[in-house]
Amino acid sequence: MFRHLFKLIWNRKRNNALLVSEIFFSFVVLFGVGTMLITFGANFLSPHGFDSQQVWRLEIRAGQNETMPRAELDEVLRQVKALPGIRHVALTSGNVPFTFSTNTSEFAYQGRKSGQSNIYDADDRYAQALGLQLREGRWFEKADDGSHYRPVVISQDLREKLFGPEPALGKVFSWVEPGPNPKPEDEFLVTGVVENVRMENDFSAPVPSMWKRLLPFDTTRWETANVVVRVAPGAGGELQEKIARTVAGVTRQWTTMVRVMEDDRLHKRRYTLVPVVGLALVSVFLIVNVALGLFGVLWYNISQRRAEIGLRRAMGATGAAISWQFLGEMLVVTTLGVVLGCLLAAQFPLLGAFSLAPALYLAGMGVAAVAVYLITALCALYPSRLAAAIHPAVALREE
DSSP: OHHHHHHHHHHTHHHHHHHHHHHHHHHHHHHHHHHHHHHHHHHHHSOOSSOOTTEEEEEEEOOTTOOBOHHHHHHHHHHHHTSTTEEEEEEEOSOOTTSSOOOEEOEEETTEEOOSEEEEEEOTTHHHHHTOOEEEEOOOOGGGGGOSSEEEEEEHHHHHHHHTTSOOTTOEEEESSOOSSOOGGGEEEEEEEEOOOOOSOTTOOOOOEEEEEOOTTOOOOBSEEEEEEEEOTTOOHHHHHHHHHHHHHHOTTOEEEEEEHHHHHHHHHHHHHHHHHHHHHHHHHHHHHHHHHHHHHHHHHHHHTHHHHHHHHHTTOOHHHHHHHHHHHHHHHHHHHHHHHHHHHTHHHHHTGGGOOHHHHHHHHHHHHHHHHHHHHHHHHHHHHHHHTOOHHHHHHHO
């Protein structure tokens, strides 16, 4: 049976080459979109590694051409912390979760490199304010004031990249290019390891991350300070007004903006979804065009093969056999296109493209193959029935 189908396909190799190329490109498009959607879905269902519920973000700005001394900034944080409804207050840098501000670099330890990793500045209360989940060691504390190296906490994925199965606590690593004379603040002492975090958006994968301790005796004068605040459940606009008045009470030249972190998360989600939805719509448009093309080509093939169909029916072939012949031919042609597509798609996991897990690429290939077989089977179904309904006497008389 298959030998006969392959012989029929080979006899019409020019027409079938066009079908194979259409199916190949359809598979490639479905593979790309399917892998992307599967990746986004898997990331969306995985935990963020921290708790953004009941967390606000304060952006405190000094006046025009002004800076804020650290002592006055600490007084603002102390007064905000004293407000009813405030649970935890932590100073950080502009790299706050679910914002468009990022700070990345690469690190190295005894020849191992981390790749691009997120860098966050954090004080001793940051872990409590964001609900980070500690796996090993501890968060920063006052005992770190006398540390020779910069105390840091790293995520589990950064730990695996730099140290592998070896212990990480107490190890010192540095920038990937520390320069000829690295300073102590350019070398990082691991004090703790936290769970992987996804702080970019709901659909992003975990990114290796490092939190540098903000030194309490730092004398840097800040132009803008970012603060994360964990509030009690039910806190709303009234508490936001109190925070703004508290900041203004320290110095009239400072201003503050209070943002709810969950609002930032939803805003970033919408921003991320727009290009994904657009790409999915374009892909659907392409697939519909391919399906219509397949349908037209099959219809044309049947009209060109009426004599063959009539002869087979006259020799005793049933309508079901004719229908299965065309459907079988289409499935064999589809298999050829899918195999070519799989050969191309397999290069992505083999080359480690886009740093995705091979399982995601395999899932994308599976989804694309199922979708292509389903589309071609639906396109071939009606023309196959038309072929089965051809009366042998009519077909032979026409010829």
